[in-house]
Amino acid sequence: MPQPQFSGTPPVCSFGGLALPNGQGTMTALNLNDVTSWFLQDFQADFAKQITKGQMVWRSKGTILGRDVPGFPITLPFKYKEASNGAFGADLAKLVNTGDQRLTFDNATYILAEFEATKSRMLWIRFQPYWWDVTLQFWCKTPWFVDISATTMTQVTGIGLSPTTFNRTYNGSVFAEPTFTLGVGSGNPARITTAVLSNTMSGEALTITFPGGLTPSTAYTITIDCTAFTVADQNSVSYDVSGSFPMLYPPVGTVNGFSVVLTASSGTPSNVTLDGSWNQRWVI
16 A cells, blocks of 8 residues: 655655546656656645534434545645756646546555645745745545555356355455456356345345346356446346445455355356456555
8 A cells, every 4th residue: 555755765656547538548647756847745635534423312422323434635745846847837737637547656556636726836946947836736536545456356166056155355454346247158058037246244245136037058247346336248238236235345354255146047057157356445
């Protein structure tokens, strides 16, 4: 997980890597600590939980009605030297027009961020090459840092009418929203009517219903997206679900138990597998 530090080798600080608006391609990462023009001075982020509080009537006692973690700003103070990159406004314009991009401090994790404002901008050295003292503020709509590279789980095989159990160890510090892929091979002779995928540790169980059943001897690739809360096959056919999408939970090293089981209106399922991947998430 990211660990900004400000001694020795200059810490990584870059912004970019995602699609630009208006079909302009992908933003080339802008190095915000190149120690040529950009000089990062500090890291400021105020992380807070959002707690909805209530009062029990005539009980002299309070209660918590709900909790969530909202987005938050990251503010980065800089010195900017108008040297190889030219005028400060030229680099600032690259930030202004970008929308959501990846802000990283270690090239291993990132947080989705959008440039929001400059603060306390002033000339620090008033002769050429000019130096600016400025703070940039970014808004992070999702409050977690995320691994750039996804973690892929070992394929689960032999899925059928009896529960198939398996464990997956989660090494992030914040819950992750995995994407699972239920693969039904063309060699499957059964008409599968439902699939139930559960995190047996958390108690979350998702029931997927296939109206009329999946056609036997036909291949299906069914994507269970726990971020978008959707289930669809390779032909973009969506399926009804009930229950809760199963997540992965910390603390680091927690073994999450899972199970998957099928029902069928005819035949015995075979050639059915489950794959999955997720990006571990972190509180900085």
